Amino acid sequence: MLRAAERCIQRHGIRKTTMDDIAREAGISRPSVYRYFADREDLLLALxxxxxxxxxxxxxxxxxxxxxxxxxxxxxxxxxxxxxxxxxxxxxxxxxxxxxxxxxxxxxxxxxxxxxxxxxxxxxxxxxxxxxxxxxxxxxxxxxxxxxxxxxxxxxxxxxxxxxxxxxxxxxxxxxxxxxxxxYAPEETKAPRATSKTSKSRR
CATH class of the missing domain: 1.10.357 (Tetracycline Repressor; domain 2)
Structure with missing residues (x-):
C-alpha cells in the first residue's frame, strides 16, 4: 500500500491523492486500506x-x-x-x-x-x-x-x-x-597546563 501511495503521490501530488486512488493502485478495495490505516493522513504519516x-x-x-x-x-x-x-x-x-x-x-x-x-x-x-x-x-x-x-x-x-x-x-x-x-574550546585551543618542571622553574 505504501508503494501504491508513492506512485499516486508522484502522479497527483499529496493534495490530490485519495484513498480511492491508493486502493485502485494497490489493486485492493477501499475498505481493505482502512483496515491498516485510519485515514489518508495516517497512511501519509506512515510513508x-x-x-x-x-x-x-x-x-x-x-x-x-x-x-x-x-x-x-x-x-x-x-x-x-x-x-x-x-x-x-x-x-x-x-x-x-x-x-x-x-x-x-x-x-x-x-x-x-x-x-x-x-x-x-x-x-x-x-x-x-x-x-x-x-x-x-x-x-x-x-x-x-x-x-x-x-x-x-x-x-x-x-x-x-x-x-x-x-x-x-x-x-x-x-x-x-x-x-x-x-x-567550550577545542582541546587544541586550550592553554596547556603547567607541568611540574615548568612550575619548579618559576619558583
Whole structure:
C-alpha cells in the first residue's frame, strides 16, 4: 500500500491523492486500506516515517565522522537538505502542501520525533564533551533542527542558495551559535597546563 501511495503521490501530488486512488493502485478495495490505516493522513504519516528513517540510517553513518558539534551540525543539516531534496517523496511529504496533513504532523509531533532519532546520539556525545549549551531543551532542539532541515530543502527547491558552500556558511553563522556552549574550546585551543618542571622553574 505504501508503494501504491508513492506512485499516486508522484502522479497527483499529496493534495490530490485519495484513498480511492491508493486502493485502485494497490489493486485492493477501499475498505481493505482502512483496515491498516485510519485515514489518508495516517497512511501519509506512515510513508513519511518510512522515508525519513531510511534517510536517517544513511545520514547517521555520515555524521559520525565529524568530531565537533559545529562540523556535525553543518554537515548533517546540509546532508539532510540535499538528500531530502533529491528524494521526490520526501520533498512531497515535507512540503506540507496539504493543510490536513500538516495539522496531523504538528499534532503528533512527528517531525520532532524523527529528528530526535537522527540527532540524539550526536547530541548526547556533544553534551558529554561539554560542547552543547546546558540550558537548551532537547525537545526544542528537535523542533528547531527539524524546521531548519525543512527550510533548507525548501530553499534548495527555490534555488535561492547558489552552491553547497554558501549553504554551509549560512548554517555555520545562523544555526551553530545557538548550540555551542560559550565555555567550550577545542582541546587544541586550550592553554596547556603547567607541568611540574615548568612550575619548579618559576619558583
Amino acid at each position: 513519511l516515517d518510512e522515508r525519513s528513517r531510511a534517510l536517517t540510517e544513511r545520514a547517521r553513518k555520515f555524521i559520525d565522522q565529524f568530531p565537533t558539534v559545529e562540523e556535525g551540525l553543518v554537515e548533517g543539516l546540509v546532508y539532510i537538505a540535499e538528500h531530502g531534496h533529491r528524494d521526490e517523496f520526501t520533498r512531497y511529504l515535507a512540503s506540507m502542501d496539504d493543510s490536513d496533513f500538516g495539522r496531523r504532523v504538528a499534532d503528533t509531533d512527528a517531525f520532532a520525533t524523527l529528528t530526535a532519532e537522527f540527532w540524539d546520539p550526536f547530541l548526547d556525545a556533544a553534551e558529554k564533551r561539554g560542547e552543547l549549551r546546558s540550558s537548551l531543551s532537547r525537545h526544542d532542539i528537535h523542533v528547531w533542527l527539524g524546521s531548519v532541515g525543512l527550510m533548507l530543502m525548501s530553499i534548495l527547491d527555490r534555488e535561492e542558495i547558489p552552491n553547497p558552500k554558501a549553504m554551509r556558511e549560512l548554517v555555520r553563522q545562523f544555526v551553530v551559535p545557538a548550540f555551542v556552549s560559550p565555555d
